Amino acid sequence: MANELRLILGDQLNAAHSWFKEKSSNVTYVIAELHQEANYTTHHIQKISAFFAAMQAFASALEKAGHRVIYLSLDDTQNYTDLPALISFLITEHEIKTFSYQLPDEYRLREQLADYCKQLTIDSKAYDTEHFYLADNQLASYFKPGKKHRLEHFYRKMRAEFNVLMDDDGPLTGQWNFDSQNRNKFKASDLAEIPEPLVFANDVSDILKRIERHDIKTIGKAEKQLLWPVNRSQANALLAFFCKELLPKFGQFQDAMTGKLIEFGEDKGWSLYHSRLSFAINAKMISPQSVVNAAIDAFHHNGNIDIAQIEGFVRQILGWREFVRGIYWANMPHYAALNALDASLPLPEWFWTGNTKMRCLSHAVTQSLDFAYAHHIQRLMVTGNFCLIAGINPDQVDNWYLGIYIDAIEWVEMPNTRGMSQFADGGIVGSKAYAASGNYIKKMSDYCGDCHYKVTNTVGSDACPLNALYWHFMDKHKESFTNNPRTKMVLSNWLKKPESDRKEVLTRADFLLQNLDNL
Ligand SMILES: Cc1cc2nc3c(=O)[nH]c(=O)nc-3n(C[C@H](O)[C@H](O)[C@H](O)COP(=O)(O)OP(=O)(O)OC[C@H]3O[C@@H](n4cnc5c(N)ncnc54)[C@H](O)[C@@H]3O)c2cc1C
Ligand code: SF4
Numbered sequence: 001m002a003n004e005l006r007l008i009l010g011d012q013l014n015a016a017h018s019w020f021k022e023k024s025s026n027v028t029y030v031i032a033e034l035h036q037e038a039n040y041t042t043h044h045i046q047k048i049s050a051f052f053a054a055m056q057a058f059a060s061a062l063e064k065a066g067h068r069v070i071y072l073s074l075d076d077t078q079n080y081t082d083l084p085a086l087i088s089f090l091i092t093e094h095e096i097k098t099f100s101y102q103l104p105d106e107y108r109l110r111e112q113l114a115d116y117c118k119q120l121t122i123d124s125k126a127y128d129t130e131h132f133y134l135a136d137n138q139l140a141s142y143f144k145p146g147k148k149h150r151l152e153h154f155y156r157k158m159r160a161e162f163n164v165l166m167d168d169d170g171p172l173t174g175q176w177n178f179d180s181q182n183r184n185k186f187k188a189s190d191l192a193e194i195p196e197p198l199v200f201a202n203d204v205s206d207i208l209k210r211i212e213r214h215d216i217k218t219i220g221k222a223e224k225q226l227l228w229p230v231n232r233s234q235a236n237a238l239l240a241f242f243c244k245e246l247l248p249k250f251g252q253f254q255d256a257m258t259g260k261l262i263e264f265g266e267d268k269g270w271s272l273y274h275s276r277l278s279f280a281i282n283a284k285m286i287s288p289q290s291v292v293n294a295a296i297d298a299f300h301h302n303g304n305i306d307i308a309q310i311e312g313f314v315r316q317i318l319g320w321r322e323f324v325r326g327i328y329w330a331n332m333p334h335y336a337a338l339n340a341l342d343a344s345l346p347l348p349e350w351f352w353t354g355n356t357k358m359r360c361l362s363h364a365v366t367q368s369l370d371f372a373y374a375h376h377i378q379r380l381m382v383t384g385n386f387c388l389i390a391g392i393n394p395d396q397v398d399n400w401y402l403g404i405y406i407d408a409i410e411w412v413e414m415p416n417t418r419g420m421s422q423f424a425d426g427g428i429v430g431s432k433a434y435a436a437s438g439n440y441i442k443k444m445s446d447y448c449g450d451c452h453y454k455v456t457n458t459v460g461s462d463a464c465p466l467n468a469l470y471w472h473f474m475d476k477h478k479e480s481f482t483n484n485p486r487t488k489m490v491l492s493n494w495l496k497k498p499e500s501d502r503k504e505v506l507t508r509a510d511f512l513l514q515n516l517d518n519l
Helices: 035-039 045-064 083-093 107-118 136-142 151-161 188-193 205-213 232-250 278-282 288-302 307-331 359-371 376-390 394-404 410-421 438-444 465-476 488-496 499-514
Strands: 004-007 027-032 068-072 098-102 123-127
Touching (some): 004 083, 027 083, 045 068, 083 107, 107 123, 107 410, 136 307, 232 307, 288 307, 307 410, 376 394, 465 488, 465 499
Parallel strands (some): 004 098, 027 068, 098 123
16 A cells, blocks of 8 residues: 655656656656646746646656656545545545645745645655755755845856866856857847747647636636647757757847747748746756756857857856845745836736737747747846836736746746846846846847837937837936946936937827837
8 A cells, every 4th residue: 555645846857866766556646737826927828838748758767667656636626625535535535644745936836845844743854856956955055035146146156067168267258258249139140040849739629629618717828739848858859959950040049039930931930049947947847957057068069159158047047036036035035026117007908919010029928828838038138128118016917927928937937026036126136227228129139120100219209119118217216226337327318318318308208108019
């Protein structure tokens, strides 16, 4: 009779975990499609399909390897109010003597399981997920609550500590940061060279039927043939494709955006040179170490990957990914309520449809609804920037990002959204608000030429809305921003403009703010 129940959550599909080194008939693993997880926010339908398909694939692989596994679908779990109710049932049903789980990455779930275990009369045990570079119990020595941490400092420390791209005591090639070389825009001739993305065709039609049968509210375009990787071998194939085809230009074009390829009927404008590995990594099908090691191996052996490309990539995973996790755990739960800029407007309707005349936003939102994906700069400088300068309530912004993206799990979504993009944490994640006018979009994309609005204009009915909104935002927060060395200069230029000019811009911004749904 099995007497230990081990819970595996949907984002804990780590086949390399020490749990699986030994097989025992005394251990039963449970993987369950939970109504509470499908409903805690309105998810993109591809995101739910991808998680369920990956969970099923993981359960089958464990079973094949000789482990005892119970897989429960939405049908099986519908009568349990929540996860604790389900576990209690399984404990009784299978005469369980010990309940074990891996520490959830999300505060909400970690609290739920910790509270549940407190009132259990059998033994319970929480394990590290063995996924991140830093173990859970190391985070507190790197991150302090409320402290304004900086990525660059943390990242260099991580490079040295894990001996990644190092040469004795210094960075390989003598330079830590290649950001300034990694800001290219696509020229017309670059567009033709962008590789077609490697996509998969995982049949999720049964899962879609289940989602519908259980009336789970979703957003986005459903796909019966899911293109996202749902098992370790697909994740590895995507990683190999990235290292060979995309890494050679990853850094160079990591901030670039284009709307041209969709017009030409080509399906590669959404993926560009990005790895699209975030879902596979966040679900733990593949480890951050194996991704970084494979990329560095390609850098050493392929001959067409320069240091700026590999450094740009390593920075995202060894740096940003570990960094935002540390910020999250040091500051939860109160991080979730921070609203340093007192932003309060509702998210415009077109965030759910893509139906706006602003070409950059229409492209980013439509792509997100179609693929459950947008790359970093689309998230930060298109949708995120709009919400920031328009003063949208960060709860609503967080909620949108948490639902729409394939890789959205709160520990990574929230510090990126509420912190980096909305500055609602007052600078815990970043040293300044990432606010920009239309000029930034013009510099990094080809959207503006095809837009209804004129990017060079700030006032007038056809002026790019981002321009007046940007100045309105800077003006509104001038007291706090004049003390920030990174925004001081811009503000002083604005304040030097004649009062009548400023008034005209602010009047245009007021009009836009009252008509956000119609832009
Ligand atoms: C407002 C906003 C919300 C975001 N929400 C999420 C989210 O919910 N989940 C998520 O995984 N990422 C999030 N990011 C970070 C980043 O945008 C995505 O990780 C990336 O776009 C995923 O696509 P990719 O795999 O093609 O990444 P690539 O561009 O190929 O980058 C490689 C990998 O680096 C990691 N990475 C890159 N940037 C970050 C970052 N800022 N924080 C953490 N990891 C990073 C990811 O694991 C990613 O797979 C968000 C960024 C912003 C600005
Ligand atoms: S003109 Fe303004 S709204 Fe239009 S695409 Fe350019 S930045 Fe976006």
